Structures are given as C-alpha cells and as structure tokens.
Amino acid sequence: MKSCNVLVVDDSRTMRSLIAATLSADPEINVVGEACDAFEARDAIKQLSPDVVTLDIEMPKMNGLDFLERIMRLRPTPVIVISSLTERGTDTSIRALEIGAVDCIAKPSPGNKDSLGDLGARVKAAAGAQLRKPRLGDAAPVRNAASYLSDGRVVAIGASMGGVEALCSLLSRFPENCPPTVVTQHMPAMFTKSFADRLNRLCRPKVTEAVDGAILSPGQVYIAPGGARHLLVAGADRPRCRLQEGDLVSGHRPSVDALFQSVARTLGPKSVGVILTGMGRDGAQGLSALRQTGAETIGQDEATSLVYGMPRAAFELGGVSQQLPLSAIADRILTMTNKKRMR
Incomplete structure (x- = not known):
C-alpha cells in the first residue's frame, strides 16, 4: 500500500x-x-x-x-x-x-x-522526521578557552540525516582549543568540502576536510571526505587521520562504524564516541566496540534527533553509556576531556 x-x-x-x-x-x-x-x-x-x-x-x-x-x-x-x-x-x-x-x-x-x-x-x-526550527541562533554559551585544556582524548562523532544541523549546533559550542575531533557525516562526495568550510566559518576551532596523515591536534576538527574512502584513526602514540579505500561498511563509505572501530583499536579508553541523528544502523557496532574498551560513549536522545535511527540502534545494542539532548552533548564532552578539572 x-x-x-x-x-x-x-x-x-x-x-x-x-x-x-x-x-x-x-x-x-x-x-x-x-x-x-x-x-x-x-x-x-x-x-x-x-x-x-x-x-x-x-x-x-x-x-x-x-x-x-x-x-x-x-x-x-x-x-x-x-x-x-x-x-x-x-x-x-x-x-x-x-x-x-x-x-x-x-x-x-x-x-x-x-x-x-x-x-x-x-x-x-x-x-518520519521530527521537524524543528533551525537552532543555529540559540547556541549555548561557549566554554571559555582559558578554562579548558584537552586531556589528549580524541572525540569521534558519527551522524547522518539531520547531522548538518546537529553538528553545527554541537561544534559551535566548542572553544577554539577543543579536543581533537574526527567526524564522519554521511554526505555525497564534494559536499563535505563545502560543509567543512561552512563549519570553519561558524565555529571557533579550525574545521577542515580530513587529509591522509593529518595529525590529530587540539583545536582541530576533521570531517571525513565523501566518496571512495573511509576515515580511520591510526597511531596510538601520535594519532593521525588515515583515509583508506575499501568496500562499504554498514552500507556506507565513509562509514561511522569504520571510524569508531579504528578508534577502538587504536585509542580505546583514550577516546570519546558520539552518535548523532541519522537513519539506519551505521555506528552501532563501532560505538559498542568503543564502550567495551572503556571509552566514554554518548548518544543523542530521541526528542532532539531529527531521525532517531542510528542513535536508537546504538542504544539498543548497548553502545551508549549516556543518552543526552543535543544541547547538552558538547558541554558533556568538554567536561569529560578537560584536564583542568582534575587539578
């Protein structure tokens, strides 16, 4: 019918x-x-x-x-x-x-x-999407850069449908010295460069499309290029971006699962995994693998997800250690990865 x-x-x-x-x-x-x-x-x-x-x-x-x-x-x-x-x-x-x-x-x-x-x-x-007015104008106060010092943990974020709005909202709350962050957002090839440039204009950290071999540094956000390669993280002592050709993973390339699983293998508990709005199940297994290593994992809640597909799949698989509204995720990431809070 x-x-x-x-x-x-x-x-x-x-x-x-x-x-x-x-x-x-x-x-x-x-x-x-x-x-x-x-x-x-x-x-x-x-x-x-x-x-x-x-x-x-x-x-x-x-x-x-x-x-x-x-x-x-x-x-x-x-x-x-x-x-x-x-x-x-x-x-x-x-x-x-x-x-x-x-x-x-x-x-x-x-x-x-x-x-x-x-x-x-x-x-x-x-x-079935939950339509809401764009949120770019109601961003919460940005964490003061002077009160934040990255503890070295890498933040890995996955998103799909609704992810542009969600990522704009989340990353606009990061200070200029944010934790090193890698992002896989399902998006056609060529669109990701424009997206990275747009985020770079809107946000305080430097946002770029990831290139192979780029060192993951505080104050930097790397967006997976759309197309024929997965964004992975390699190098436990000096983490860096690795763009790798390969088959579809969980139906996608670049794949959130591929990113999360590489972070689990390379960094384990020295990372934070975040799954945002999107359709399907990409990222669920990878986030579960991250959590099993002792990494902190966050899932966007249903009420603030445009499409509660990927976050639901990750939650039901046991990969989400805490589920939060979109507006609270950035602050939680920064609190967890702030070296100054331990002083």
Whole structure:
C-alpha cells in the first residue's frame, strides 16, 4: 500500500521524470505531483499536502533557498534537496540543510550515475522526521578557552540525516582549543568540502576536510571526505587521520562504524564516541566496540534527533553509556576531556 506521498520539484522535465520513476518503483511511495518552479510547487503543496518534497534549489523565478525558508516558516514539510555537484550547488545545499532541509542528495552525473539509488529509503525516513526550527541562533554559551585544556582524548562523532544541523549546533559550542575531533557525516562526495568550510566559518576551532596523515591536534576538527574512502584513526602514540579505500561498511563509505572501530583499536579508553541523528544502523557496532574498551560513549536522545535511527540502534545494542539532548552533548564532552578539572 502506498503510504508516503511525495511532490517532485525540478525545473528539468527529464530530471522530474527520473526522480518520479525512481520513487514510484517503491510500492510504499506515491508521487502525487510534479512542479517546475517555486510558484507551481507552492500551489501544489497547498493542494496536495505531500509528506515529503524533493527540491532542486537552482530554479528560475524564485531562489530555492528563499522558497525553502517560506516552506519552513509557513508550512513545515520534510524537504530533500537534490542538487548538482557544482561548487555553487554544494554550497547552496549546505545552506539549505541549515535552513531546515532534512537531507541532500547529488543529482545523477556521468561519474555518479547511482546517486538516486537509496532515494526511496531516504524519502521514507524523511517522512518520519521530527521537524524543528533551525537552532543555529540559540547556541549555548561557549566554554571559555582559558578554562579548558584537552586531556589528549580524541572525540569521534558519527551522524547522518539531520547531522548538518546537529553538528553545527554541537561544534559551535566548542572553544577554539577543543579536543581533537574526527567526524564522519554521511554526505555525497564534494559536499563535505563545502560543509567543512561552512563549519570553519561558524565555529571557533579550525574545521577542515580530513587529509591522509593529518595529525590529530587540539583545536582541530576533521570531517571525513565523501566518496571512495573511509576515515580511520591510526597511531596510538601520535594519532593521525588515515583515509583508506575499501568496500562499504554498514552500507556506507565513509562509514561511522569504520571510524569508531579504528578508534577502538587504536585509542580505546583514550577516546570519546558520539552518535548523532541519522537513519539506519551505521555506528552501532563501532560505538559498542568503543564502550567495551572503556571509552566514554554518548548518544543523542530521541526528542532532539531529527531521525532517531542510528542513535536508537546504538542504544539498543548497548553502545551508549549516556543518552543526552543535543544541547547538552558538547558541554558533556568538554567536561569529560578537560584536564583542568582534575587539578
């Protein structure tokens, strides 16, 4: 039975047809309409009340970001951005996720023909998302850098759907001398560079896309590049980033499980694991492995998760030692890893 109604918005008739055909192949999804611009989309949303909207943000007549802001303000609806892999397209997509889009997917291209392969699963996950107004403006006070000194523990964070908003909120609470932090966020290749740059402008620590061999240092946050390699941590005495080619792990590359398991092997109790909002189970086994080594582990709670999939799976597997609302996670990390608290 069809249970999820979707409106497809794109100025390209060919792309609309491709997206609609992909979604219609899923027996639980019903494409209730199509629109070629924001004005058609506005009328269609009023008339059809879709559960999810797929949105091309580079359209004529009205900027896609302006339209998205209106949707979130006037008629909050789960929106999945389907964007071109251009510098402008990826930057705009990251901004769309901050405004309130729940997910972002790359349009098919010669080098990325299968980008819509899991669109149906993402649409169904989006339909159950807990929509909230973006939280970038209500960040808690940032820990004073003078009152914090990293005890050397590495913080490993995993996130997926809803992770852009969650990571912006969490990392904006870190002081400039935060603990060395590695992040795997499920995101298409090319989007992660724009995401890292955006975080670097918003946050006090230095945020970069991870490069192979980079030494993990206080005040640095490393984002796993999207694409064909996993972000791992190597070197117990001098931890560093390792980008490694390999098969999908838990259905993803880069994989949160791959990151967490490498941290468990390399650092064990000299680390902190954090699992944030996202669909699926990636990260559950890795967080459990981390906890078994004696590492502190944190899971985002259901009330503040856009999609309580990954945190739930980790909690049910026993990998979460403490479950917290998003607004409390940064402070807990900093309290646990602050060398000055022991003086």
